[in-house]
Amino acid sequence: MRLGIWAKAVRLSLYAVFRNKSPQPPKGGSKIGEFKSPLGGWGLFLLTTFTGVFLLNYLDSPTAKPVAATERVKQQFSHDLAVFRALIETRFLPLAERSASADSMKTAFLACRRAYKKLEPFAEYYLPATTRLVNGPPLPEIEAEDNRISEPGGLQVIEELIFPEFDVRRRNDLIREIKKLRRELVRYADFEKDTDLTDAHVFDALRLQIFRIITLGISGFDTPRCLNALPEAATSVHTLSTYLSFYNTKTPDFYRLVQILQSTEKHLNQASDFNTFDRFQFITEFANPLSTQVLAFQQQRNIQPFNEIRALRTDAKTLFDTNAFNPDFYAPTVATRSNPAKILLGKKLFSDPVLSAGDDPPGGKRSCASCHQPDKAFTDGLPKNASLSGRGFVRRNTPTLLNAALQNAQFYDLRAQTLENQSSEVIQNVDEMHGSLEYAARTLQQNNVYRAWFEKAFPTLRDSIEPIHIQNALAAYERSLVRLNSRFDRAMREQNNGTGKPLLSTEERLGFNLFMGKAKCGTCHFLPLFNGTVPPVFTQTESEVIGVPVQPNRRQIDPDPGRYALFRLDPLKYAFKTPTVRNIVQTSPYMHNGAYQTLENVLEFYNQGGGRGLGIRLENQTLPTDKLDLTDREQSALLAFLKTLSDHN
Template structure:
């Protein structure tokens, strides 16, 4: 090649391969297109050829390259590296090896390679990412009556760990090949992805939040237990991408040193269960997300202004106003204002909402069951029906922080708080009211009418049912309380005597919660409910096998989500509730079966319903015993007591 410049060896090799493709005999191409069975392999090969070339071209140093160009090139290089490990190490071993150790080593290398890509893949390609590193459970689109099989690294993990079963070789090979096809989708999507500096900083900071909510809890490494070294790899990847934005501002050197220290700290951690997550968050993760945002602003790269569940300018997950419940409002017009909250608070305690044309109404308000003095619960396993004959279907959940989830009720049937209030008010067992009747009645109440006019300035003369629903929802959205001792501890606060606001036992309990006890893999920090970080846009349900009473081998007959969507994986599935304020919200579970936290922990320690001996093939909670000691169980309860929010 006479080009006048000397090309790198790898680039020369790639161009040579292109020349070879260009000289392929036409008869061969015709044969390929006639034989459709050859087409997938042909297109797979050509796609990767061009992707690798693109990555190598982008990775060549150039003073003219922008930071985003270098970012794009680095991702292409890392993606090609991931595919190389997958196809050149893991796949041949899966096809031929009889030894678990070599397979495990190759799999760990694949996971580390993926962690360099994760900030971008999770941000830009979430649907494909579910098939690359999603949970090893079917994806259920209940409204569409559709179940999709899982795939990717976590599915492959189960073939290899704890030991590789030769009888499952064909299944393992099939899953690896499926994963390779998803990487081609990544490559194709990436070519069309437009980057901006603001997007890069946004996704890098979200990766830090992902790391400390999902990564260090072992969420995506449930069997191989490689969460900590993978976290170190992730931080190393962040440092690479941040280096493309090196400037003379002092913030860069400070940020780079912090990234180095964080990576080193994670690399030194050798025991998943013994890792001090509280220390890591306070000493490394919180300063890191804070400094990354500060450096972004130094570069005049402004954070996005859009409304999100986790505010775009939150320095840490534990900032006093890090979360915005208005993100979950169905429209911008339904977001809160002080006048809406005041009207909603008054309506919340008004018996009018259980009044209708039926003269037997007017006996119950929202506050009857959601009592502020009981953290907006009622202290009962199940409350009585309005008629007094029998009980309502399920336990009364707390309304504190209920606004920070995208689905309501134990069966997730309501998408908004507006719909939730309508469901309860018009339920014959709960309130047996009428929104239409209430709206007509309120229309003749001058105090209410003036309050609604202030709350809804564009409202016409008539109060409508939707105004009532939105006012109640605005009040519930005002019930976000993330000010427990745990939150203050994570902010570095101390008490009047200068001591930490959490005891050593409580901190130990937090580390257990996020580590050995595996609570944090379903009750996601910092909300400790089933709303998945760091985007907080999806609320999960789980099948844990709740019995009719503690230590009983009979499952509670309530089918949960299955009653609405009769799909087998949803049988006995219920929303993952928050464990914030659990010290004040007993009894527990959807049926109120457990009176104490000791009973709850014992249930989980034994492996849920399956651990009790209940036959439950679709249980999503691991059935393995946790083997918690009595002191560990006590520490877990101490930590959960530290999640009690103050309620002004």
């Protein structure tokens, strides 16, 4: 065995396991999952080291049988998992059990977080349910339809126990959470033998990890208290380098990729401060070129992206490509996906009051466009629109339909899973349209022009127009209302305004960096859609409890219970969907009750810490309650950035 390989393996293992070692090596036996190691802490460390030595020597040996890249990926994952488990067992757990040094515990915790980041690309890809209990948000997981609440667990829960300060009175809670984490890691152990891994899967997982870094990593989404986001992002990039090295072709494309990976990692390692980090520069100069080059290298290796419908297209070079998103992913069936004829029919129906007609009352009074007005970004400019009868108001503020297709649930309370269901509820709502889909279908059936349009839109239509055809046509039109070409988007594509000058001013760039950093907006309004649809797979839309008052600065919460009205689960009291902030300048007033007339009012609400910051008693608020302490200049910069998200710019 060559000494170079020995030295490399020992150095790597020492760095991974004892980079910030505790004062004394652990003593006695150690558990890994349910297995009690008779070797003790040092024995476990040596076992991990020798395993890495053996693997590195075997894989690098010129006489060894070539090992497929996918097998090397599995072996690397298993090795990194062993290191992670060893860190917990031999370092972090003993400190939690006995140490009085909070700094030592924090150092060990941060080492564990970096070790997790080496597993994240494939853990998130193949084992998302387990991963939620390893590194999920420190909030209960709610399965509303099943009336079930599951307690959170994992690194983010542990983070809250030791940051910013460790409370020795909660030592038992800390120990319990670490042991829970250790048990969850056992579920990762079968990855190597049970996973059907192909080269296409590897590249798919790695590109999603790049998008995860851009959207969640650098925003501090999973490091809200320790603010270790940037070093962890560097670890993630280094992990990408490790896995991509298994596909070394010794070609210019590969060396170009290596160069981008190295410069990206170096840039992150040199970042000195979470709040002042230039995320705009990072995305445009490093992350976007990286995702583009990984795709190019993948295709150069003749490993084609998957040919399947996804929210984020599999062949998108960056998150900001003109057609990066496919709204048809959210259509309930293949048959309900859009076509040009459906869209044109839906646009016509959208403005036709026939949809509010019915046997009782006779005649149509209102169309979809009455409240969703195109010249107001498909809103109505009112806190709440008048009810159809004119006596009182509808229940909630009218939301924009721009980009509404890019979420997996509709309405402020997420009660409709599809746009088809959403249109049905609005049409038949007594206060909103008081129509009848059945009546509208019969009426449209008798109109020869409409009949021809329906037959073109639905080639399989044989007998009569049905309510589902109306619903699907409206949904197809709404799916055509995707607008992702604002000045901000063009800046992310490094376009210019024709004069050679940057598309975003210095103030607007500062506003974006605040949005994704100090102001914490990007941890709920996720880049690049700026709504609650969670990247990088965009299959789940989140709701939050932020504590909106009845009026600005009032210490009284709005009485609308939100999702709690549908599912009587305490964490859902006053929970509402996280809406998009795209085109926000055109969609005032704001919040589900239209309480805030200006963006300045909204920013101040968040700056104060939401409802609890205003003095409202709200135990289940999910919005961080700490004041943001944004200066007037910073709030002005945020406002300037939000204006760049308008698609008419």
